[in-house]
Amino acid sequence: MEAVLMFRRLDLVIINRSFWPIYPVIGEALMRFAEQQAHMQSVGVILQDHADIRKHLTREQRGDKVGFYPCHAFSVSGSSIVRRAADAVFFMLWVFMVLLIKRPKKVYVSTDPPVLVPFIVMVYSKLFRARYVYHLQDIHPEAANVVFSVRPAIYHFLRWLDSLTMRNANLLITITEEMVKEIRERSGTLSAVQVLSNPSVSFDEVVLPENKRLGFAFCGNAGRLQRMPLLIQAIEQYCVDEGKLPFVFAGSGVFSERLKELAAKYDNVTYLGVVSAFEAAQLNADYQWALLPIEDEVTRFAFPSKSSSYVFSGALVAAICGAETSVAKWVLENNLGTVLNPTADELCQFFRAVENGGFSPEIFDTDRGKLKEHLGFDVFVERLSRLVISERST
Numbered sequence: 001m002e003a004v005l006m007f008r009r010l011d012l013v014i015i016n017r018s019f020w021p022i023y024p025v026i027g028e029a030l031m032r033f034a035e036q037q038a039h040m041q042s043v044g045v046i047l048q049d050h051a052d053i054r055k056h057l058t059r060e061q062r063g064d065k066v067g068f069y070p071c072h073a074f075s076v077s078g079s080s081i082v083r084r085a086a087d088a089v090f091f092m093l094w095v096f097m098v099l100l101i102k103r104p105k106k107v108y109v110s111t112d113p114p115v116l117v118p119f120i121v122m123v124y125s126k127l128f129r130a131r132y133v134y135h136l137q138d139i140h141p142e143a144a145n146v147v148f149s150v151r152p153a154i155y156h157f158l159r160w161l162d163s164l165t166m167r168n169a170n171l172l173i174t175i176t177e178e179m180v181k182e183i184r185e186r187s188g189t190l191s192a193v194q195v196l197s198n199p200s201v202s203f204d205e206v207v208l209p210e211n212k213r214l215g216f217a218f219c220g221n222a223g224r225l226q227r228m229p230l231l232i233q234a235i236e237q238y239c240v241d242e243g244k245l246p247f248v249f250a251g252s253g254v255f256s257e258r259l260k261e262l263a264a265k266y267d268n269v270t271y272l273g274v275v276s277a278f279e280a281a282q283l284n285a286d287y288q289w290a291l292l293p294i295e296d297e298v299t300r301f302a303f304p305s306k307s308s309s310y311v312f313s314g315a316l317v318a319a320i321c322g323a324e325t326s327v328a329k330w331v332l333e334n335n336l337g338t339v340l341n342p343t344a345d346e347l348c349q350f351f352r353a354v355e356n357g358g359f360s361p362e363i364f365d366t367d368r369g370k371l372k373e374h375l376g377f378d379v380f381v382e383r384l385s386r387l388v389i390s391e392r393s394t
Contacts, residue, residue: 010067011041012388013104015121017073017091017112019047021056024277025201025305026110026137031062032381037389038065046098048073048091069098076252081148088113092120099124107132108388114140115162122165133388134169137198138302139182146297147224163187171391173384175303178326182300194387199380200308200372201277208285208314212361214354215246217287217315219280220306222253227293227320227342229255232262234347239266241348245355250275250283284313288361289354292327293320293342299327308375311336316364320347335366 014034020027030045037043045063047053049070057063071094075087095117099107107130109121118134125132141150141158150158166172166187173194174180180193222228232255235247249259250272263271275283284290290310303326310317317337321327328339338359340350353359373379 008042008102010044010102010104011106012037013044013046013099013102013107015046015095015107015109015117017048017117018050019045019053020062021053022050025309026112026198028202029199029377029380029384030110032377033384033388034066035062035064036381036385043067044069044098044102044104046070046095048087048094050076067102069102084113088116092116096120096124103128103130105130106388108135109133110135111137111140114138114143115158115165118165119161122168126168131170131391133171133173133391134165135173135196136166136179136183137175137305139174139179139186140301142182142186143225143298143301146295146301159186163189167191171387173387176326178300179303192391196380196383196387197374198303198305198308199377200312200375201281202377203281203285203309203312205278206281206285206313212288212315213246213286215248215287216289216291216318216351217248217250217283218291218293219250219275219283219309220304222249222251222255222259224254225295225298225302226253226255227295228253228258230342230344231291231293231320231347232258234344234351235262235269236266237344237348238351239268241352243348243351243355244268245351246270246287248272248283248287250280281309281313284309284315288316289318289337290315291320292317292331294325294327296322296325296342299325303327311368311371311375314368316359316361318350334368334371335364336368337364 014030016030018027020031034043034045044067046069050073053068053070075084091113107121109118109132121132141155144150145155163186166183166189169191171192172183173196174183175197177195180195183193246268248270252274259271263269292304294304317331319327319331319339320342323339331337331339340346
């Protein structure tokens, strides 16, 4: 009987390497999507196990009727590029093996990890006449190439591989219209491309203070795309000039050590390391300003996931990027805060202006209700379900 169940064909497989509980936002949303669909069809999830998922499933009584197929994770976001690439190859082989055994009729695959796993899904779909939905939360290898140069031969090969995957998908999902344009221009795909904003972490239990603390918070990946060296330089310049406003950082990434050193050097800088999603949400709610630094070029290929949580937190957003980027337009069109040119001098002047009473919150007094409606978990899951399940008609 167990052997029969092992090889029984699934209706839907969801592939996301980090998934739940590692990713409290997109991971939680995909968990809800899987749980919802499992009551209507047979559903499986392929993931890498960063946190003993079966223990969490039992303890929190999640994943009812969903089949989970985890493999061991050998890297994290702060690991070296070589280690992460090797881990992506390992996960790709694991995905292909599970797909061959479970032979799902439809596959949902995201860009976690990018390129190789979606390509394997395409190969499987061609072999077994399955359908697949490709969710591009970022566009690779371009997003990676912005920060560190990928060897030209490898870069063009990966672009060709991913373009092939895009052209053969039954449906593509991405985050912004700018990314839709890049997808179409690069791949020449005739597949439908839909825009779906990433959801925000839940703020149900977060206390939104009437008077926020004057200062700056950053919660998220202190990685290669977030202009961390520039931000650190500007904060150091501000502190040397006897600036007193607090800066609080939470998260991990390749610049974690630099942030620790900065916090050890200046009393008004705090580095908390990795915190829970709830703690990060509370930090964003506590401080008046949320920092949103990002490399200009990468906004064509990605959109910062922390932006949704910033909306719910009520924090004003200080976007550190060029004025013509999708991030800058999003901040200004929704009157969420201000956009700062990515120079240390301008950032330092901004910090000083906030300290001296400039940039009053009343300037940005706007109703965020409609924007919040589009960024909630329920809306995301409802829209994703509609897109994935009814993609045949799109």
